[in-house]
Amino acid sequence: MGQNNRAEQHTLIALVEDKPGVLTRVASMFRRRGFNIASLAVGNSEQAGLSRMTFVVNGDDYTVSQVAKQLDKLIDVIEVADITNEPIVTRELALIKVKTTQITRGEIIQIVNLFRANIIDVSSESMVIEITGEQEKTNALYGLLSPFGIIEMHRTGVVAMVRGRANGHHNGHS
């Protein structure tokens, strides 16, 4: 992600109640207000009954501020934080299924090792590679594997966390 993109991409974290329909409410709000989600990851949090969502949102400051406020307005959303300008770590997991032949297999394995990625399934004509890291790393691996023929890719979306401090619940939207 280049410096120019950074202003247009924001990372938000929300703590939400783990109830039926919460994802629908969040997704519906984004759709209705015309906001654009670049990626969304949801999973359990450290607190029972609460999930944490990480959003990567495209938009200017006005849009993202509205996203945060509209998210916070949802009753099932407990806290929202825009952590874009915080020191954060981000990770995404991707599974990439790539075509292989006897000739290409060795080269692909070399690339995978260079990226510290894992091969988790091998068949005579393909292999499945697991990579974890920032989005750029996955993008780079994808670029290098593309010439071999990518059959399928599945990315989880980014999860993010503020470094050091206890949690991301500290800004004005919470």
Next chain:
Amino acid sequence: MELTGAEIVCESLLKEGANIVFGLPGGAVLPLYGALSSYPDIRHILVRHEQAAAMAADGFARATGKVGVCVATSGPGATNLVTGIAAAQMDSVPMVAITGQVPRAAIGRDAFQETDVTGVTLPITKHNMLVMDVKDVAQAIHDAFHIARTGRPGPVLVDIPRDVLLGEKTEYIWPTETKLPGYRIPGEAPDSQVAAAAELINKAERPIIISGHGVLISHAYGLMTELAEKAQIPVITTLLGISSIPSNHELNLGMSGMHGMAYANLAIDEADLIIGLGMRFDDRVTGRISDFAPNAKIVHVDIDASEVDKNVKTTVGLVGDLKAVLGQMLPKIEANVHIDWLRHIDEMKAQHPSHLVRKSDELLPQYVLQRLTEVTQGRGIVVTGVGQHQMWAAQHCRFTEPNTFITSGGLGTMGFEVPAALGAQLGCPDSVVWSVCGDGGFQMTMCDIATAVESGADVKFAILNNTSLGMVHQLQDIFFEKDFVASEYTANPDFVKIAEAYGIRGIRVTRNDEVVDAVQQAMETAGPVIVDFMVKQDEIVFPFIPSGQSVKEMLEEPAPTETV
């Protein structure tokens, strides 16, 4: 005490102070009706169409400040509530809608009269819930009322499957707390921000207050008026804020916006400070955003954080309960006189007298409303539908008390005038309630005249009958080369006979000199009355700032040479 889900709903309604519910039964919700008969303290008003249940609950809520409750069955019953719920959401009206749902085992199987009503209403409710366990019913109702009435109010829908209403019983325990960890109600605003706002107000030379619905909801009209008087700041109201300050108050400039008073819009154009209180700078108020209040700094106070900086960029945005924030702010406000500014506004008022009605031999709708409000002396409640008659009512009706002008603003729901008026009247039985109707809107919901008659809701219906969809007609007149397609009614029913069919009095008025007498007769007659005012068809609502334009493009009627 072990109770069924239906009994728990009734117990909970009483605990929440809901003594009146508007509804229409059906299969899935029938267990609730079965329980209702054992709760004589809950009065059920049987409507003819569920739409009326939602809108009557809305009118009840706006008139009383209490939560309005409506009930419908699953499927079509629930979907018929939708327009009324959406109207309540747009106008921040506290409402709880209770719907029956098909039994739990049938959910998701496209059962008879099954609709995913929590899905349908998700974007038009403040919150909604599907209660899948009888043990959760009491908490759900408690949370629903809490969410509906607090913060920025709004409608909450509670969907309850038939077998949760009538199945396993459970111990009834009224919850003492809400279970809403993600729900916070703003109170005061940060002192530093209040001080910053007060400083802007103290320094302003040409300030304007725009008073919105939030002033009424928060009961802040007293403090708002105190602020206006202390610093001599003229007050403009939004459509929904009209009754937040008496019409005859010397600082009240009336409504601004698309059909607002010309001088109010001109004042905003020249203002150096706009103080937006409990309003949301919607497009009908601002016109083209880039040309709105071009010389002004903006102080905005609203309880909903997402409204601040949503439509206009504020200089100081305060998130909080208006009454609390004004309480913080008032001691910091210096007394002022703003003599030049007020004098200038008086001059603009004299040059652009858009509150006056020209003299005419034809029956003008504006004339009817001026006489009506003269007879009622601005007392009682006026409920309107949507369109030309609504704008004329906003311009010409006079009000003395808060919460006495009830109209569907944000959603602009035609047909609102009939059920909302009956809800308002049942909520305020001692008030005279005039439902100012268009002939179009009236015909959308006139089936519920029967409900008014049955429930003894003493509503006086004034139909401003121009045998057309007047606002559409007006837009076609101005923007579509008078191509009046689909806006003229050629076979309206005889509304006097409609009245007679419902067993109530009907009066037809065709001439100016009949107006006052008809209004007086309607008010002297016990029970609902329909007055059919046959008004001029092609009258235009002025002033008019076309959609997306600014005060510079405002269309005005020439100042009348002879007025009434």
